[in-house]
Amino acid sequence: MTPVNYSAAHIQSIVSQFIIEGNVASVKAHGTGHIHDTFHVVNSTPQQPDYLLQRINHHVFKNIAGLTENIQLVTTHLRKKLEKIPGAAPSQEVLTLIPTKTGQGYYQDESGHYWRIFLFLPGTRSYDVVENAQQAYEGGRGFGKFLALLSDLDATLVHETIPHFHDVESRLSLFNKAISRNPKDRVKEVAAEISFVQERIQKMCTILHMGQRGVLPLRITHNDTKFNNVLLNANDQAQCVIDLDTVMPGYAAYDFGDAIRTIVNTAPEDEEDLSKIAVNMSLFEGFTRGFLSETRPILTANEVDSLAMGALLLPFIMGLRFLTDYIDGDTYYKIHYPEHNIIRARAQFSLVAKLEEQYPLMQQLIQTIASTETQLTAGK
Template sequence: MIQSSIEVFNIEKIIFEFSIQGSISLIKPYGSGHINDTYFLKNQNSDYPDYLLQRINHHIFKDVPALMQNVQRVIDHLRSKLINDKEVMTIVPLKSGMLYHEDEQGNFWRMYHYLPNTKSYDLLENEHQAYEGGKAFGRFQALLADMDASLLQETIPNFHNIEMRLECFHQSLTEDAVGRKSEVGNEIAYIVEREEGMKKLLNLGKRGVLPLRITHNDTKFNNVLLDSNDKAQCVIDLDTVMPGYVAYDFGDAIRTIINTASEDEKDLNKIQLNIKLFEAYTKGYFEEAGTMLTSAEIESLIMGVLLFPYMQAVRFLTDYIDGDTYYKIAFEKHNLQRARAQLQLLLKMEEQEDALNEIIQEKAGYYLSKL
């Protein structure tokens, strides 16, 4: 009998649709993602794999068939280059052969093999982990460098388009749907002051100075699975893999790696920069991705570093002003607390911009000189 506290969905009926081996003895919520709901499925038979079952948030990912086609194509491309299946995710199809299940309530479900003896971190603990994270995402970009970007569809249109994010922000300010605008005057001023400078990276892409590549687009460190020895094993959460600029992936990864506190830290004094972790990540990244980067891309990396706490603050604050309609929240004013934490992180990065860029150029020069 399945032991589970899951009561909202008929999980047993959903599991029955998938081509699993063995039988499931335990279901429990898994992970800390903001968007999808994930459940760990323990197999009663130890000879067969455990599984992860996910309910895809179709309010955010509006074209689930396109999303799953993207994910399968990326996995297939990665698997064609990797020897060890543990380095890439494995989709469990339905008995019908489809990649996802739509239940009677219109929810979309998918399943993956669970990768045993792996772990992820919301916050890094040491330089070795940062180095492995840099290698993981650098290798991910390098392995996909020869994949035709036109094969992938945009799962979230304009996901990292800062112009669009700022347009939504100003629209939310105009509408002030739940009367929260008056609470956040300081945060609004901080964002508005930096608007034009934060569009530089996107403008370089529009002008063709930066090549459009296949990127992950959600490179939080907890999207890297490490093995029992803290070696990078697999990049996960492929829902946002689509065409983008390398600085997007680099900047978003640094946003979570360099911060000495959590993404939603209430005590802003705890938010400082761990330069050693930044240096270690950058070293690992260039070891794997350095040979594929153009000089313009290398120059753009510091722009991505500054852009991503800014853009995440814009998104959190927009959601707060809208009434918390996008991100899951754990308490009242959670999105405001998140936005303030990201703006504090940006402030610290601005203070150290020259030092951070010097590290990028030093690592780039070292690995490119060896070509």
């Protein structure tokens, strides 16, 4: 969805549809997200809050009503759970969706665009790149707490906002169809990458098959656990998990794996020089400690065992998606040059290979940290 320049009067007319306190002083673009158009609505009335206005990308998220129901369900549950925890601040630790004057969670304008408003959380910050193990720990703690607090909410109550999002068999099916179509005659260019995928199919279906057999419980998961989706406070402590659009049924290893994918890589997602790609195990350990500090009481032994495989699976899926899009003629992802998607795919597959080398150590660290957390929990 291409960002649109909106007039102040148009933004004001959108904001006026919602039940907000005070008056609008100014509106400015906010954040680095690529999916929605996001604006910081500054309040001119003293003691009244600022707001975050978003135009929802209804091309990516087609079921706006279901998406909104998910957010309302999850935030209500989180708020009720936090209200029972001494010292918690639910209004600061959970997103607050502001209703329209007709009681809905979103507004559709005359152009067919969908809008929503959240309370703005002042004094928070997010990072696109993890700078140290302590930050990684806080990211793990934030996403882990999110998963743990939702562990007693029935996963079948939430909608699939993007069907088959982390379903590797579905992704492989799309991949094979793209190879069959071969619209740009690119298959011959990517034989090595196709072989990389085919050699790992059985292994990469492990988590999905464990879930299908009931070995892994279906949970409500975030499914987009980039580090910048946790807001930290002024002391760099995890405060609030944001970007709830992909909250769907899933497995704990999905959230763990996607976070590891985006945190431990020493190079950018589209790094062309594969020699620069390595795994920062200090950040891996930091995130794992934070994640298990919150989730160990609710995770089964099988879920703990699946986490290291999740760290392989999520970059594999991401590389598979980039490779599929390259073969298909770059129809999904925005690219900045013709080879961008295949460069991205190679970078992700290189990360998978590096993580495979570290797999025994990752498993050992996870089990050691899980055991320590179990002992700490038992001693409380």
